[in-house]
Amino acid sequence: MARDGAPVEAWAMTAPAIQLTALSKNFGSVHAVVDVDLQIHRGEVVALLGPNGAGKSTTIDLALGLSHPTTGTAHLFGDDPRAAIVDGRVGAMLQGGALLPDLTVAQTVALVASAHRAPLPVDEALERAGIRDLAARRVSKLSGGQLQRARFAVAVVSDPELLILDEPTAAMDVESRRDFWLSMRQFTAEGRTVVFATHYLDEADFFADRIVILGAGRVVADGTPGEVKSVVSGRTIRFEVDSGETDAAAAVIPHLPGIRSLDRRADRFTLVTDDSDRTLRALLDAVPTARDIEITAHTMDDAFLALTTKAPLPRPTKAAHLTKAV
Amino acid sequence: MPYRYILLESLRQLRNVRALAFTFVIPLVMLLIFGSLYGSSGQQEQRSGLPWLIVTTVQMASYGGMLAALSQAFAITTERSIGWNRQLRITPLSGVGYLVSKVAAALLVALCTIIVLCAVSIVVLGARMDALHWFTAILGIWIGVIPFALIAVALGQYARPSFAQPLFTVVFLGMAILGGLWIPLEVMPTRVISIAQTVPSYWLNKLGQIGANGAGNALLPIVILAAWTVALAALIAWRYRRDAARA
Numbered sequence: 089m090a091r092d093g094a095p096v097e098a099w100a101m102t103a104p105a106i107q108l109t110a111l112s113k114n115f116g117s118v119h120a121v122v123d124v125d126l127q128i129h130r131g132e133v134v135a136l137l138g139p140n141g142a143g144k145s146t147t148i149d150l151a152l153g154l155s156h157p158t159t160g161t162a163h164l165f166g167d168d169p170r171a172a173i174v175d176g177r178v179g180a181m182l183q184g185g186a187l188l189p190d191l192t193v194a195q196t197v198a199l200v201a202s203a204h205r206a207p208l209p210v211d212e213a214l215e216r217a218g219i220r221d222l223a224a225r226r227v228s229k230l231s232g233g234q235l236q237r238a239r240f241a242v243a244v245v246s247d248p249e250l251l252i253l254d255e256p257t258a259a260m261d262v263e264s265r266r267d268f269w270l271s272m273r274q275f276t277a278e279g280r281t282v283v284f285a286t287h288y289l290d291e292a293d294f295f296a297d298r299i300v301i302l303g304a305g306r307v308v309a310d311g312t313p314g315e316v317k318s319v320v321s322g323r324t325i326r327f328e329v330d331s332g333e334t335d336a337a338a339a340v341i342p343h344l345p346g347i348r349s350l351d352r353r354a355d356r357f358t359l360v361t362d363d364s365d366r367t368l369r370a371l372l373d374a375v376p377t378a379r380d381i382e383i384t385a386h387t388m389d390d391a392f393l394a395l396t397t398k399a400p401l402p403r404p405t406k407a408a409h410l411t412k413a414v
Numbered sequence: 415m416p417y418r419y420i421l422l423e424s425l426r427q428l429r430n431v432r433a434l435a436f437t438f439v440i441p442l443v444m445l446l447i448f449g450s451l452y453g454s455s456g457q458q459e460q461r462s463g464l465p466w467l468i469v470t471t472v473q474m475a476s477y478g479g480m481l482a483a484l485s486q487a488f489a490i491t492t493e494r495s496i497g498w499n500r501q502l503r504i505t506p507l508s509g510v511g512y513l514v515s516k517v518a519a520a521l522l523v524a525l526c527t528i529i530v531l532c533a534v535s536i537v538v539l540g541a542r543m544d545a546l547h548w549f550t551a552i553l554g555i556w557i558g559v560i561p562f563a564l565i566a567v568a569l570g571q572y573a574r575p576s577f578a579q580p581l582f583t584v585v586f587l588g589m590a591i592l593g594g595l596w597i598p599l600e601v602m603p604t605r606v607i608s609i610a611q612t613v614p615s616y617w618l619n620k621l622g623q624i625g626a627n628g629a630g631n632a633l634l635p636i637v638i639l640a641a642w643t644v645a646l647a648a649l650i651a652w653r654y655r656r657d658a659a660r661a
Binding site for chain 2: 152154178179180182184185187189195198200202203204239242243246
């Protein structure tokens with residue numbers, strides 16, 4: 089791994105937080121993760137998106153060394169994942185990792201802290217999770233959102249450089265989600281690395297510097313939120329035409345400027361365009377009876393659907409793929 | 415070894431009053447009944463010359479210690495089923511460290527149970543013996559409990575939560591009856607007595623009686639209990655490696 093004769097230690101100092109190389113994992117005949125190459129640098133905040141069964145949790149388990157890859161390797165900070173965990177450099181909130189119901193929040197954090205070599209004081213871990221007031225509360229009495237924050241306190245008690253969060257805001261209401269991401273901002277402001285899997289695309293859009301989308305165990309997109317959204321750039325124009333004029337309209341519309349795709353259901357048309365202003369002006373000239381016109385911008389959801397509905401995909405810039413998604 | 419974790423974890427199990435009440439009440443009640451039944455007349459057991467009250471106390475302390483150690487199996491199955499182990503895997507605590515913490519907790523909970531039962535016998539039933547013999551009796555029982563701490567870990571590894579209770583009941587009933595912890599083996603048929611000499615609870619009680627007596631050959635019980643310990647540790651290690659390889 090050492091580059092051009094650089095000493096190995098120097099490489100280890102700057103090794104990426106996460107390095108997955110040709111990683112695959114099979115469960116019997118199920119290919120949960122297929123040939124994933126992924127490098128996450130220090131200080132990055134990366135969202136891992138994908139539908140259920142896309143391989144997010146398996147990828148996280150492999151990265152943490154909780155599960156052995158069928159082929160390929162996983163390294164954290166240039167080292168074996170277990171070594172990074174033992175050093176206290178990694179914190180995680182995992183799927184299916186629960187807390188003991190009969191302990192209080194403070195006892196839970198203290199118990200996990202006692203297993204670490206150089207943990208934060210319990211109070212500070214609670215402070216970082218914003219749940220100092222819940223210290224004496226029993227875990228069984230916590231609400232869904234409070235429980236997630238208690239698990240966050242457990243994840244940060246080793247003062248990790250890398251946090252891996254598998255659906256951290258599941259079971260949170262809107263307000264707790266906002267509070268949670270605010271405390272995450274504090275955490276990442278200090279240059280730490282965060283990788284989080286989520287179902288909430290707006291969270292990824294709002295909080296991540298980089299979005300990695302998994303579909304059927306493969307990486308189907310990797311880029312900034314802007315880049316990922318631009319995969320389905322453009323806008324959608326929807327309108328209706330009076331029944332008598334549908335066929336005439338259908339003849340003209342494909343020749344409008346900027347059009348990438350066209351879908352027609354009876355009297356209702358849906359166009360995807362790269363330049364909605366120009367398309368709309370031309371449309372009003374060519375089909376003056378068009379009515380109930382709606383123009384919508386593409387959202388992260390559209391990008392997500394476009395990328396994951398038919399994985400594995402080539403870069404889906406062709407209209408053929410988009411018609412399906414729009 | 416993560417000593418701080420092991421200490422906190424053992425104390426946590428000791429604080430778990432609900433589980434302790436369960437393991438503690440049965441031997442306590444039995445001690446009070448059998449102790450007053452056999453102890454009041456000051457009879458002595460013929461072979462060892464020990465007062466029956468002391469014999470009964472050692473039996474019940476052995477039974478209580480065994481039950482307390484075995485009940486750690488539930489802590490393990492519960493923690494496994496809710497995913498606490500998964501949480502612990504993101505800490506420096508190794509799988510071996512986790513299992514050691516469970517053995518330590520089982521031994522601590524057992525020791526407290528043994529001491530409290532002996533204290534009840536002294537205070538309530540008026541059992542009398544010099545301090546050294548109480549000490550060696552308690553030590554003997556405690557050493558004898560070691561295989562049961564390992565049986566608890568093995569049960570915790572092998573049993574699913576729904577199956578843990580019946581399995582636990584079979585193990586502790588079998589061990590209590592065959593080991594002569596409830597009823598003196600003398601009343602049993604000879605075939606049962608020969609089977610009894612293969613189970614660790616028999617030797618746990620024996621070691622306690624030898625300790626109370628301050629005399630007798632402790633080597634045989636210790637060798638047999640050590641053999642059980644090694645065999646159980648091997649079983650646990652095998653299962654642990656298999657589970658780790660499957661991940």
